[in-house]
Amino acid sequence: MFIRLGKRSIQQFRHFCSGTGASSSNDKYVPRRALLYVPASNPKMLDKAPKLQVDCLVLELEDGVALTAKAEARQNIRKYLDNWPQQHACHEVGVRVNSVSSGLLADDVTELAKSSKLPDAFMVPKIDSVDDLNTVWKTFRSAYGDQRIRNTPTRMVIWIESARALLDMPQILKAASTLHKSAQFFRTDAVVFGSDDYCADIGATRSNDATEIMYARQHFVACCKAYGMQAIDAVYIDYKDVEGLKKQCEQGKSWGFNGKQVIHPTQIGTVQDCFLPSAERIDWATELIKEFEQHQRGGKGAFTFRGHMIDRPLLLQAKNVVELVRNVKK
Numbered sequence: 001m002f003i004r005l006g007k008r009s010i011q012q013f014r015h016f017c018s019g020t021g022a023s024s025s026n027d028k029y030v031p032r033r034a035l036l037y038v039p040a041s042n043p044k045m046l047d048k049a050p051k052l053q054v055d056c057l058v059l060e061l062e063d064g065v066a067l068t069a070k071a072e073a074r075q076n077i078r079k080y081l082d083n084w085p086q087q088h089a090c091h092e093v094g095v096r097v098n099s100v101s102s103g104l105l106a107d108d109v110t111e112l113a114k115s116s117k118l119p120d121a122f123m124v125p126k127i128d129s130v131d132d133l134n135t136v137w138k139t140f141r142s143a144y145g146d147q148r149i150r151n152t153p154t155r156m157v158i159w160i161e162s163a164r165a166l167l168d169m170p171q172i173l174k175a176a177s178t179l180h181k182s183a184q185f186f187r188t189d190a191v192v193f194g195s196d197d198y199c200a201d202i203g204a205t206r207s208n209d210a211t212e213i214m215y216a217r218q219h220f221v222a223c224c225k226a227y228g229m230q231a232i233d234a235v236y237i238d239y240k241d242v243e244g245l246k247k248q249c250e251q252g253k254s255w256g257f258n259g260k261q262v263i264h265p266t267q268i269g270t271v272q273d274c275f276l277p278s279a280e281r282i283d284w285a286t287e288l289i290k291e292f293e294q295h296q297r298g299g300k301g302a303f304t305f306r307g308h309m310i311d312r313p314l315l316l317q318a319k320n321v322v323e324l325v326r327n328v329k330k
């Protein structure tokens with residue numbers, strides 16, 4: 001993972017970044033290179049969760065849990081929250097509840113609200129409309145009470161999984177931002193592309209090279225970035241095919257995705273390595289930012305750096321690299 005870049009260059013890089021200002025827990029950047037689903041109906045997998053070296057854990061109540069096991073899975077997560085481990089190796093522990101359309105959301109949230117502990121993130125699948133978002137908010141208010149869900153560092157991560165939702169992303173993401181700003185409800189800072197449900201919705205057949213979702217993935221990234229949210233790429237369900245996973249990660253990363261969903265621990269390393277900028281990219285970003293500042297002081301907006309024209313958009317890309325590396329654990 002991180003270590004592969006060489007400890008010295010990372011230390012130099014952190015030193016360089018240290019002057020750029022720390023964020024408070026409410027607006028901190030959460031790295032989400034890999035999001036691992038851990039079905040909450042499986043106590044053995046839940047036991048392993050605190051030690052898993054993954055950026056983000058998704059304690060799963062939705063499609064990874066059989067209908068017959070939902071009640072037990074909810075209780076397992078409530079107990080997990082009550083006995084919150086002293087340490088986690090991840091950056092974020094989220095709980096993926098069931099969707100509004102399933103009719104199971106209120107039962108999930110009612111059980112989770114019995115714990116005094118909030119997870120780092122609530123993760124809500126199949127957001128199909130602005131109405132769904134409002135229902136999520138009302139459900140949380142009624143189970144937790146207004147005070148417990150206002151102005152907290154807990155984030156919301158939502159899943160887009162249908163053709164309708166894909167086309168309505170601008171309205172949905174805008175409404176999620178408004179809910180945070182006007183009602184102080186959880187801040188949505190990442191959106192996940194639920195490609196398997198999306199394929200079911202449009203009648204496509206999933207393939208390992210994912211040509212059937214190329215348009216959707218590219219549209220999805222543009223919408224997330226337009227609203228300042230992280231874009232999380234599709235699951236690669238053929239989890240024994242490491243080469244195929246790597247190829248899809250590299251493609252997603254080059255299109256602007258910030259991370260990818262994973263279903264098995266063996267996928268974590270490949271995905272996290274891929275979504276971490278290379279040593280060359282870190283060097284490029286560090287030097288570019290320095291030179292940009294020098295040129296700004298000299299009154300120049302555009303200049304040549306390593307043979308390429310550089311102006312503000314390139315500076316922003318370099319800052320994205322800085323932001324990610326600054327926030328990833330060793």
Ligand SMILES: CC(=O)SCCNC(=O)CCNC(=O)[C@H](O)C(C)(C)COP(=O)(O)OP(=O)(O)OC[C@H]1O[C@@H](n2cnc3c(N)ncnc32)[C@H](O)[C@@H]1OP(=O)(O)O
Binds near residue numbers: 036064263
């Ligand atoms: C499209 C979507 O909605 S995706 C989200 C819904 N899907 C899910 O949540 C599925 C998550 N993944 C899984 O349940 C499992 O990885 C499966 C079913 C795919 C495979 O499980 P297994 O057959 O147990 O895999 P395998 O035998 O290779 O597991 C190896 C070890 O890793 C553990 N492991 C496997 N997957 C996970 C996981 N997701 N989280 C934590 N531990 C895991 C196993 O418990 C096992 O541990 P052990 O060596 O101590 O016995």
Ligand SMILES: O=CC(=O)O
Binds near residue numbers: 125
């Ligand atoms: O929820 C994930 C999906 O791919 O569907």
Ligand SMILES: [Mg+2]
Binds near residue numbers: 125161194
């Ligand atoms: Mg889904």
